Amino acid sequence: PEDYIERATLKNAKRYTTKRLKEFEEKIVNAEDKINDLEYEMFNTIREKVEKETKNILETARNIAIVDVLACFAEIAEQYNYCKPIINHENKIIIKDGRHPVIEQISLDEQFIPNDCYLDNENDQLLIITGPNMAGKSTYLRQVALICIIAQMGCFVPAKSATIGIIDQIFTRIGASDDLARKLSTFMIEMTETAKILNYATPKSLVIIDELGRGTSTSDGQSIAMATLEKLHESKIKTLFSTHYHQLTEIDLPGVKNYHLDIIENDDGSINFVRTLNPGSTDKSYGIHVAKLAGIPDDVIIRAFEILEQIEEKDPFRSTVRENGESASSSKYYDKIIDEKKVELDKINRELKSIKESLSECIGDLSRNQKDLERVQNEIKGLEAKRVKISETKTPKKKKYVQTSLFEPLSSKENLKDLLHIIKEIDINSDTPEKIKEDLKELTRKIEKLS
Template sequence: MEYNVFCRLREQIALEMSRLKKAAERIATLDVLASLSETAIKNSYTRPILTETKNFQLVEARHPVLELLLKDKEFVSNNLTMNHDEGNIFIITGSNMAGKSTFIREIALITIMAQMGSFVPAQKAEIGIVDRVFTRVGASDRLQRGMSTFMMEMIETANILNNATSKSLIILDEIGRGTSTYDGVSIAWAVVEYIQKKFCGARTLFATHFHELTELTNIYPNIKNYNLATREWKDEIIFLYKVIEGSSDESFGIHVARLAGMPNEVVLRARDILNNLQKDSLFGNVQNKFLKKEKNTGIKEHQFNFFEPQINTKADDIMAKIKNMDLDSITPIQALQKLSEIKKEISG
């Protein structure tokens, strides 16, 4: 009897299936619109203006997810003005944990929200419609398929370069960090140039620790440098989370390591090695001179003086070559090539 009742009910429902599907679709639409409206009112969103241009203008833009998770402190908003005349490729440098990734991802989220019909977390938003949003963020691997983290990074980047257009929004969060410095810088540099030339400077936000890329602004007028502001106070780094124009040559990685709970001995040793590398890595043997621990005698290892001709005449020859270089006419790539030649001469 129960099964017979079930079958009759099923037959009656089947006769009204068309009406039920339309009702379900309308209820689903109302649910989405009501949810977007409630969210917009509750979180002070604004109605975006969508245009056919390639421009972006965001005032006091916020990350729609992160601002709700930060219960103990207020989310720091940022502005964005992007057009071909003032620059539509941004090279974003700055310290670890300063907010580079947050900023570029919030721009991608706001763009998607605007084009799906939602209000957005900003005081004002004028957004040129994009055909697609491409992202290269995070780190992942597919070891079961023989693909390393760096290989996955290259595959994701290749997908962007093979499918993006001049109307796309491209979000790049580090490229080339999984290989040697020379390889990484070269790949990242070439990727930016390709976007500039192939896609007529598609709207691009590129967060990177390769400070060499900031030199691209000297070559292409529509490439701009921005960084996340920080302040140093005593031995502390204060993150302001504010995007400002200009470049930064500090990553403060050792400071972040200390915040993560690294043993103090490791942090102090890392600072010592960093100071030595920054001063003398051009001529020094890193493995032998900088990474050796100080002897148990308590006497600090003497730093080799490469500028005494009686100790190392090769250093004088190399210094002479460097002094004779015409730095005003040399390009960044040529500078890297010269540095590579000097490195080979030293090791030889």
């Protein structure tokens, strides 16, 4: 057909196209560019509109977030039977039938057992909580802290009732983990967190400590746990202190109360966890029973019971706790710490002296530089004054003209007119050569007179 346009020639065939197909091809090729252009144009349009309403959008988003949080609070409170807490300025925490907000939803096959909590800065300041492994000590500690946080967020709390005095900070020492990146061992992290508690907690704070001292030897751990407990008692800080050092329950300090989580020990040696918090202490952790539940061989369990009996018969730490450590007080440890502090103080003094010397040198350099700066500024001011004075007294010079022709310039307009008149009277066509010579001689004389 005539409208076919040859496009390519192959070995055994030819390819053709038409004007119509060419137009479609161009549309397809340009379609993607047009799509990108339209998309970018729409993006710019939307961006400009959003930019004009940025303030309103941010304010709306903030209000929506507040409504979302409050709606979540309301839904959770209604769905899980939370109560409205009473917040006041008293240094008391009173919780009736408190529950852990997460674990009670996870353990759907087992009913969560609620427990009470009463803390103040006088009679119930420090609660020592003992009980076997897996009895729920850590859960109880966490639920009290969470209820206090949730209450101060403005949300209902998982309890039957709650009266909570405003808390400025909550400190926790829970769990065991190391930090290889920072080269910190489990025990170092444990001690670092404990140091922050002892240095920064106030009577308005709540402290949660779970099994302090388990990251080191038994004797060191027991000593640190007891010393920390005494310091917290002295500072009047509300504290929940769980431990497997049952000797600590015999400490005799006002405001320190003992609580334990009950279990039921069966005739066959197995145990059932009741998870109810009751006053008083327990003298067993039932760790060997838990090891048996985990599948430790019977001969290992039997040997563990034998060793435990021997250890408990020889327990000097129990008598130390009963005496509150007073009989073991010795000045040699004070002397040791004082000597260490003196060495540290000497080191600081040497560093301070070095810094003072460096500072004196810097002050001297600064003074010299300041004087040099003032000298240079004065020199600049003097030079500027001289420049102004010279510019004021300097008279402008007359412009000199340089003669660029063979003849000197004419001195007056009259002489110039005479010369022009003589030149005009010279008629080269009609005058004789003698006449022209005379006129030129006259012109020469006139020019000589002008010079």
